[in-house]
Amino acid sequence: MQLFLECLPCLLRQVLEAARMATSDVDVQSDIMDEAVRLLAGYRSYSCAPMICEAMHKIVKEQSGVEDPYAQIKERDIGQALKLEPLLKDFALREGDALRLALKVAATGNIMDSALYQNLDIAACLKAELEKPFAISDLEDFKDEIEGAGQILIIGDNAGEVVFDKILAEYLAPEHQIIFAVRDAAIINDATVGDARRAGMQHYAGIISTGCRAPGAIYELCSPEFQDVFDKADVVISKGQGNYEALSDPSRQVYFLLKAKCPRIAQTLNVAVNEYVFKRIGG
Amino acid sequence: MQLFLECLPCLLRQVLEAARMATSDVDVQSDIMDEAVRLLAGYRSYSCAPMICEAMHKIVKEQSGVEDPYAQIKERDIGQALKLEPLLKDFALREGDALRLALKVAATGNIMDSALYQNLDIAACLKAELEKPFAISDLEDFKDEIEGAGQILIIGDNAGEVVFDKILAEYLAPEHQIIFAVRDAAIINDATVGDARRAGMQHYAGIISTGCRAPGAIYELCSPEFQDVFDKADVVISKGQGNYEALSDPSRQVYFLLKAKCPRIAQTLNVAVNEYVFKRIGG
Numbered sequence: 175m176q177l178f179l180e181c182l183p184c185l186l187r188q189v190l191e192a193a194r195m196a197t198s199d200v201d202v203q204s205d206i207m208d209e210a211v212r213l214l215a216g217y218r219s220y221s222c223a224p225m226i227c228e229a230m231h232k233i234v235k236e237q238s239g240v241e242d243p244y245a246q247i248k249e250r251d252i253g254q255a256l257k258l259e260p261l262l263k264d265f266a267l268r269e270g271d272a273l274r275l276a277l278k279v280a281a282t283g284n285i286m287d288s289a290l291y292q293n294l295d296i297a298a299c300l301k302a303e304l305e306k307p308f309a310i311s312d313l314e315d316f317k318d319e320i321e322g323a324g325q326i327l328i329i330g331d332n333a334g335e336v337v338f339d340k341i342l343a344e345y346l347a348p349e350h351q352i353i354f355a356v357r358d359a360a361i362i363n364d365a366t367v368g369d370a371r372r373a374g375m376q377h378y379a380g381i382i383s384t385g386c387r388a389p390g391a392i393y394e395l396c397s398p399e400f401q402d403v404f405d406k407a408d409v410v411i412s413k414g415q416g417n418y419e420a421l422s423d424p425s426r427q428v429y430f431l432l433k434a435k436c437p438r439i440a441q442t443l444n445v446a447v448n449e450y451v452f453k454r455i456g457g
Numbered sequence: 458m459q460l461f462l463e464c465l466p467c468l469l470r471q472v473l474e475a476a477r478m479a480t481s482d483v484d485v486q487s488d489i490m491d492e493a494v495r496l497l498a499g500y501r502s503y504s505c506a507p508m509i510c511e512a513m514h515k516i517v518k519e520q521s522g523v524e525d526p527y528a529q530i531k532e533r534d535i536g537q538a539l540k541l542e543p544l545l546k547d548f549a550l551r552e553g554d555a556l557r558l559a560l561k562v563a564a565t566g567n568i569m570d571s572a573l574y575q576n577l578d579i580a581a582c583l584k585a586e587l588e589k590p591f592a593i594s595d596l597e598d599f600k601d602e603i604e605g606a607g608q609i610l611i612i613g614d615n616a617g618e619v620v621f622d623k624i625l626a627e628y629l630a631p632e633h634q635i636i637f638a639v640r641d642a643a644i645i646n647d648a649t650v651g652d653a654r655r656a657g658m659q660h661y662a663g664i665i666s667t668g669c670r671a672p673g674a675i676y677e678l679c680s681p682e683f684q685d686v687f688d689k690a691d692v693v694i695s696k697g698q699g700n701y702e703a704l705s706d707p708s709r710q711v712y713f714l715l716k717a718k719c720p721r722i723a724q725t726l727n728v729a730v731n732e733y734v735f736k737r738i739g740g
Contacts, residue, residue: 179476207462215495217494
């Protein structure tokens with residue numbers, strides 16, 4: 175998906191956030207912003223937001239010497255999500271369509287990177303979010319698709335969200351082989367292999383790296399091993415906005431599971447901001 | 458006041474807003490953003506945010522050919538504020554310290570550029586804002602200062618706010634000569650001479666231009682005529698954040714009257730975001 179003009183200030187705001195997390199040295203923060211703005215001036219040479227986002231956060235890592243500025247945030251998010259796991263399980267086990275409930279839990283995990291930052295009452299907020307229906311749901315197609323499917327690939331998003339994805343993986347695991355793919359290196363608060371393990375995903379899925387270091391699985395930048403899994407999996411579920419931006423024109427059928435958090439992303443999906451989407455694209 | 462790193466994404470967001478108001482041609486919007494990001498990369502050569510803000514919005518004007526992208530917004534804001542004038546007068550005439558009430562009305566006018574944009578119930582919102590006390594108030598010093606003062610200079614901020622400033626000017630006018638200074642040309646939603654006239658300020662004050670086209674009266678960029686008024690006025694009241702950023706290290710005593718809307722500005726004043734300030738600096 176193209177880079178929107180709205181992405182430019184948003185990318186810059188996020189780099190400053192990362193710079194502040196990586197270092198308290200204001201000179202280094204300034205140097206990071208200098209380089210980031212210069213890089214941003216060449217935004218037209220990047221095909222999607224996750225690609226320029228990776229380049230900008232590389233500046234943060236190089237200038238600060240900190241490989242994972244969001245390490246503490248991710249640890250906090252995973253810890254908080256694990257505490258909320260009983261609540262998620264209760265919701266998933268309530269009466270109703272068990273697959274829809276599991277998908278809704280996984281989609282709702284998408285709030286973990288914003289809700290916690292704002293010091294909201296996360297349990298109350300989470301309960302309300304879980305109750306929100308999907309604005310778009312290709313659930314019936316998905317049900318047909320997973321009937322007899324062998325391998326299901328889930329491409330993960332942020333670190334805390336993995337605990338939510340685990341509920342979906344647990345539901346699907348008895349009948350299918352689940353592969354859970356994550357970023358190849360630390361980038362903002364997205365899950366890496368280590369984060370996915372800390373969230374406990376290994377109990378239900380094989381964890382692999384996409385080979386891509388951007389906050390979205392840009393197919394061309396993924397490893398041949400991941401590309402092979404992506405091409406051959408019977409069903410692919412892509413979590414979050416970053417993967418949607420990276421994979422919006424997929425070479426195969428992909429189910430996108432996300433909360434539309436930004437107005438422009440919402441617009442491309444024809445939903446309102448904050449609505450939940452489970453949508454099949456491509457193939 | 459120095460440019461903060463937080464200003465960079467904020468400036469870019471504001472330019473995009475202006476570009477969208479000036480033209481619906483997405484190519485022109487893109488060209489504006491291209492040039493704006495390149496200019497932003499040289500942010501270190503600007504001494505304060507209003508200065509780079511002016512340069513960035515000059516790009517919008519030049520590329521779109523639209524001299525005043527916020528013309529309609531300003532007209533709407535002034536119209537809305539004029540409708541609210543009876544409510545403001547009621548507040549100003551209630552029992553209590555009449556000067557404090559008039560100052561509070563003028564300070565509250567500072568919400569006109571954000572409240573309306575969000576489609577809030579402006580009358581309800583305004584009543585609540587009027588009731589908020591000043592977090593910092595140098596009212597007693599101000600009272601001593603205006604005792605026997607001849608000329609009082611008020612440096613205006615956004616267009617809708619002028620209707621609120623009129624309440625203060627009306628209160629002060631019987632005893633003092635009021636000069637109301639505005640931007641030299643259209644810049645974001647700030648008041649120009651035409652806007653101040655539309656708001657009706659001429660009934661209580663002489664309206665002059667600062668000679669400066671930035672969204673803040675940067676002394677060095679103001680006209681000799683304005684500098685003379687600024688230097689010689691018995692009392693100077695500076696409205697809003699932009700003027701505070703431009704004049705924060707003034708060559709004379711200035712009373713800053715504003716609502717702290719941004720976290721960094723609030724920090725410099727030692728108040729919380731959204732708090733009201735009436736503070737004497739310099740001299």
